[in-house]
Amino acid sequence: MRVVDAGCGTGAALPWLLQAVERGGLVVGFDLAAAHAQAAHACTAAHATVLQADLMKPPLARAGFDLIWSVNTINHLRDPLQGVRTLATLLRPGGRIAFGQSSFVPDMYFAWNARLERMTNEAVRQYYLERYGLDERALANVRGLLGLLRRAQLRNVSVRTCMIERVSPLASEDEAYILEAIFRGTWGERLRPYLCGEDFAELGRLCDPLHVQFALRRPDFHYLQSFTLAVGEIA
Numbered sequence: 730m731r732v733v734d735a736g737c738g739t740g741a742a743l744p745w746l747l748q749a750v751e752r753g754g755l756v757v758g759f760d761l762a763a764a765h766a767q768a769a770h771a772c773t774a775a776h777a778t779v780l781q782a783d784l785m786k787p788p789l790a791r792a793g794f795d796l797i798w799s800v801n802t803i804n805h806l807r808d809p810l811q812g813v814r815t816l817a818t819l820l821r822p823g824g825r826i827a828f829g830q831s832s833f834v835p836d837m838y839f840a841w842n843a844r845l846e847r848m849t850n851e852a853v854r855q856y857y858l859e860r861y862g863l864d865e866r867a868l869a870n871v872r873g874l875l876g877l878l879r880r881a882q883l884r885n886v887s888v889r890t891c892m893i894e895r896v897s898p899l900a901s902e903d904e905a906y907i908l909e910a911i912f913r914g915t916w917g918e919r920l921r922p923y924l925c926g927e928d929f930a931e932l933g934r935l936c937d938p939l940h941v942q943f944a945l946r947r948p949d950f951h952y953l954q955s956f957t958l959a960v961g962e963i964a
Contacts, residue, residue, distance in 0.1 A: 730795040734758040735784050735816055736802025740769025743777045746798065757789065785815055794819050800829035813881040820963050826883065827960045828874050833911065837952040839935065839944065849932060852923035853915060874959035883961030890957040897950040904945050912936040
C-alpha cells in the first residue's frame with residue numbers, strides 16, 4: 730500500500746504505518762510545522778518520506794495513494810470540508826480516508842469538586858470564543874466527523890469511538906502527557922480573566938506538580954478521554 734499521514738506531527742504513527750504496509754509499499758508523512766517535520770524525519774530513520782507541507786496544498790501526485798491517515802488535524806482547518814476534498818484527490822479509486830480525533834470528556838477532571846470543574850470548562854469556552862472566535866459547536870467537532878465525510882460524498886462511511894480511562898496512580902508517561910496537554914497547554918494563565926480569584930488560585934494549586942494538592946497525584950484522580958475514528962472510501 731501507499732499511505733499518507735496528513736498532519737503527521739512528530740511522527741508517532743509513522744513507524745507502525747511502515748510496519749503495516751507490505752514490502753514495496755510507501756509511507757509519506759507531512760506537517761505544516763517545520764519542527765514537527767524535522768522530528769518526524771528523525772523518528773523514522775529515513776524509512777518514510779517526511780515533508781513540510783500545507784495540507785491544503787499537498788505536494789503529492791493525485792490518485793497515487795491507497796490510504797490517507799490523519800489524526801487531530803482536520804478540525805484545525807478553517808475549511809475542514811475543503812480539506813477532506815483536497816486529501817481525497819490523492820487517493821486511487823477505492824482508496825480510503827481515516828480521520829482520528831481525540832476529545833476530553835468535560836466533566837471528568839475533578840470528580841471531588843464538580844463546581845470548579847464546571848467553572849473551568851466554562852472559562853475554557855470563553856477563552857476560545859474570544860481568542861479564536863470558536864463557539865461550542867466548533868469545540869465539539871469530534872462529533873461532526875461522520876457528517877464531514879458524508880458531505881464530501883465519500884461512501885461506506887463508518888465511525889467508531891473508544892474510551893481511554895486513566896486513574897491514579899498514573900504512569901509517569903500519562904502524568905507527563907496530561908500535565909503538558911491540559912494543565913499547561915489548555916489551562917494555566919490564559920484562564921485568569923475568566924475565573925474569580927479564589928477559583929483561579931485553587932485551579933493553580935491543582936495544576937502545580939510541586940503543590941501538595943496536585944490533582945494528578947490524588948488517590949481519587951479519574952478521568953476519561955475519547956478517541957473517534959471515522960473512515961470513508963472514494964468511488
